[in-house]
Amino acid sequence: MRNIITGVLAVALVGGMSVFSLNAIAADEPEGASESAAVAGDAPSADGECCPKDDQTPPLELIEKTPIGGLHNPYNDDTAAMEEVGHKKYLSFSCNGCHGGGGGGGMCPPLTNDAFVYGADDDTLFRLIALGSDELQKQGYTRVRKEVVTGPMPPFGNIIKTSDDLWKVIAWMRVKNPSSVEDVDKPAQTPGQ
Template sequence: MIVKRILLAACCGIVLTGSALAFGPIPLDKSGLVERVAIQGPVDEKYRIPVPTQQGKIEAGAEKAFADGKVTVKVTAIEQGTIEVVVNGGDPTPVKASELTLFEISDAEICTVVFLGKSGKKAIVAARCDPATDELKAAAAEQAAHRGDVVKSPREIIEAAAKGTLVNPFEGDANAITEGHQLFLNNSCNGCHGGNGGGGMCPPLTNEVWVYGSDPDTLFRLIAKGTDDLQADGYARKGRENVVGPMPPYVDIIENGDDLWKIVAFIQSLHKK
């Protein structure tokens, strides 16, 4: 049986708790629970995707059956933020923590698998199967167009570009700006800069004072590398603000370069209203 993979970002209430990811306020006893999530890649957030609730711990080399035996998940490798799984005997598939992964196991059913984190040497996995509705089929079809996309990390983007050459691919994109604002909140940027960029412990993003510059190259590198590493790369202050402390590096917090660019797009949009 051919197993088709569809990766989706899990904007579904899965939260980080210690060394493992677990469901936050989601009521696990609701079998019909669905969440609106954004498919990984440049696809609008518009589909309601079933969130798996049946959980199990699986060690590398072992497997577990879910959904009354309709789907088996074998874990072939376990890393800190990623596991590799084989679903119903299909191809080995890397599954990142906090992402939903859809497996089309037949024309009639699509199963959802999510890696919730680690417990000792075991992966915490949840899975469920649902009828292949028109919406799920549409999500699968739209994702298929981006299945070959390579998502680069902020570190990879920076290492591949000379100083001053980075350009924001999402600048002016209304959907990306909306998503960027949500990512801004999800990554606690508002804790220092205010929910709408108005400032707080750290500089406001809505005024015309730019400590290191307003160009996308500088903003991307500053968020990714933080103040100290940015200065080490030869970027100098151009303005002054009252701040509590330096900008910390987010390069290991925001792993998807597109997500960081969308945050930059949101920041840029604050000056074009």
């Protein structure tokens, strides 16, 4: 019985590898190229700038690859175009449970006022949402503004699967809080630098 199971597993493994090889050849890419591109994403670029639209890199992986201050929302040039899709993603990740359906607050800070607790720049917001406030503080960030907060911001870096999805949520936040746009590239703090 063990030999039969081993044989079936071997055939399945070899068959699976052949299908992967044929798909790579059909796509005119070297074997493994599409898999590594899908996993690694396009960020950051050789010059250290980040981030392209449609980046499929998981948020936590992008944070690991990008130095503090290097995360920039590719949708800043047209946040209004992201309003509907960003709001849908915001709701799908249950951000509304704490920040309200329209971002007006609840048991946690409203996204519609200027009291971004750690700073309103792209890099800090991306890290805050992905890592959560406890991990952000462990990395040296401190509160720069005061706001009524019931509890810590939980980490969403494993819930939000792609950096692109997170950037779209942040773009929606910019629509709800247009005054925050002036701070996208002005880090309130740069721990460790």
